[in-house]
Amino acid sequence: MNRTIAIIADRIGWEERRLIDVGPDLGLKIEWVNDESLCLGHPDPSQLKGYDAVLVRSRSYTRGGLVATLAEAAGVPTLNSADAIRVCENKLSLRALLRGVGAPVPDFRLILSRKDFDAALAELPLPVVLKPVFGGMGKRVALLRDPDTAPSVYDYVEDLGHGxxxxxxxxPYLSGGASVRCFVVGRELVSIAEFESAGTDWRSNAALGNRHRAVAQDPDVLKIVDAVVDELGAGIYGIDLFKTDDGYLVNEVNHAPAFKAVASATGADIATAIGRYVREVVG
Incomplete structure (x- = not known):
């Protein structure tokens, strides 16, 4: 029996096209639904009629979480869950949750004011990384090396940021220019790739076009991945780790992870793995 799945996203990228292409071989008809044109809110939304599940691929955490909330309320199986998306969206909530169950995360300080900023710089030796609680794709992340210029960087947050x-x-600046992306489907770690900063950009992020290579699965990584999935629930995640002298640390978890670079580095057929998982969820 064929199933019809909605990919809810703001655009069709390489990943969405791959998912649409592999669908027929798995008995899935996968269609793109623009997250800007849903206007959800009715308890029995006509916009979701005929879909056996929705796969949330919105790049915006805010849009993805809101759409997932209303899709779930309408009784449509939703991947990932609204709860999981909300935790991934908020780096502070994610780290507090993981730290509470003993999963390793970087040391950090919450910055809500200039006083917080000054206190954090007094407690954490430079270099440090300043990053938004809500954000992704390496955007608005700053490496602070110099105590003379750090306050000027915060001026932009204080004067131009809203709410x-x-x-x-x-x-602390830990990665040294490299990070590890663990791609999880359901509860299975299907591939691992290491990303290294390219050129003069210190950030290691696939969205920035960094170098990437496959790495072997590590028991310590598997243990961390299991801990993350135990807390968020089964789903489709990009779990980003820092490797330090003391082991791995969870940097963030992505709710709608890109996988072109990981698939290229590892040869893993991630689109098919996702399609099989969706098929398993809808039955």
């Missing part, structure tokens, strides 16, 4: 945009974290 939640001013909520930031400061953490």
């Amino acid at each position: 939640f945009e001013q909520a930031c974290l400061i953490e």
